[in-house]
Amino acid sequence: MDIDTFLRQRGGAARTAALAKAGYSRTRLAKALEANQITRVRRGVYSLPDEGGVLGLALRHNARLTCLSAAPIYGLWALREAEVAHLSPGHKKTVPGTLTHGRLLHRxxxxxxxxxxxxVLIHALHCLPEIEALVLVQTPLQxxxxxxxxxxxxxxxxRNARARAVLDYVIPRADSLLxxxxxYHFRRAGLxxxxxxxxxxxxxxDFLIEECLVVETDGVTHLEPKQVKKDRARNNATVIGGLLCLRFGYADVVHHPERMVAQVLAVLEQSRRGAFNPC
Structure with a gap:
């Protein structure tokens, strides 16, 4: 395997020990440096030119990525990308321009x-806002x-009560982030x-709320023409079967949850008042 491919498989950077174990001798590394195939980040750490990224940053400071910065590595759901690197430096010195997390206790x-x-999960539960931490821990728990x-x-x-409280909202199965x-928002509203x-x-x-209102959360695939027809038929069948139905898309759930909950509550209140009694 050429060194370019090897480094790309490791996020663009690696330590000398890992390179040596893979069969890259000092002579081979020196030739790769001379040919500008790789660059030396610091003593004992090499990366692809300008491609070390946050992994290169972690290696340069003898630290490890964690929390939100590690989410892509483990394929975890996240509402946003990390604006700065979340690092566990393994020493007391803080890396400038990063968020420092505590020492590592596990493999x-x-x-x-x-x-x-x-x-990564423990750090996220301590660091991130409640709903962001919930999204991140859902996948590995599920x-x-x-x-x-x-x-x-x-x-x-x-001192860990807030972090534990997030775990109360993890559900056994979720087919989507939505x-x-x-x-989370429906339960917070007491429904x-x-x-x-x-x-x-x-x-x-997706949801049956108060035993009378079906709520569906629609991701991007629900915008495809074939799926739109299928969803329309399901909506009709829901009403014919005697239940009410609301559908919410990505923007509703992620960016306007208060409005989504308010609409659900409004329909439930109308139902309590008898607005949907038989004509």
Whole structure:
């Protein structure tokens, strides 16, 4: 394998030890440097020219990426990209222009300068706003990479109460980020929510709220013509079956959750007042 491919598989940077283990001798590294194939970030660390990125930054400071900066490495959902690098430096010195997290307590990534998944999640639960932390921890908990009991044990005492509270909103299964967010907002509003309910004549719906209102959360695939026709038929079947139905898209759920919840509450209030009684 050429050195360019090797480094790209590791995010663009690697330590000398990793390169030597892969068979790249000092002579070979020297030739690659001379040919401008690679650059020396610092002693013992090499990267592709201008492609070390945050991984190169972590190697340069003998640190490891964690929290939001590690989310892409582990394929975790995130509402935004990290504006600055989240690092666990492994020493007391703070890396300028970065967010510093505590020391690592669990096994680290085997190839990259990245904290282990357990530490990434614990750091996120302490660092990020509640809803962003929830989104990030949902995927590994849902897939069984870690368990709720494990994280709760790692977050004891009053000082970790806020972090533990986030875990109360993790759901056993979410087919999309929108489901996680919508469920969070509906529950925060005090609504009785059931997820992934089988409705006769319709199939599985995302949410059944207060046993009378179906709510569907639509990602980008629901804008495709074939899916639009399918969704229209499901809406009609829902109403024919005696239930109300609302649909919300990405912008509604992510950017205007208060408006989404207000519309749900308005329909429920109309129902309580008898507005949808038979003609």
């Amino acid at each position: 680290v990534h085997p190839l990259l300068p990245v904290a282990g998944l357990a530490d 897939q069984g990479d870690v368990t709720l009991d494990f994280l709760r044990r790692k977050l004891p005492g009053n 489901e996680v967010l919508a469920n 009785h929510v059931r997820r992934h309910v089988q409705v006769p004549g319709v199939g599985e719906v």
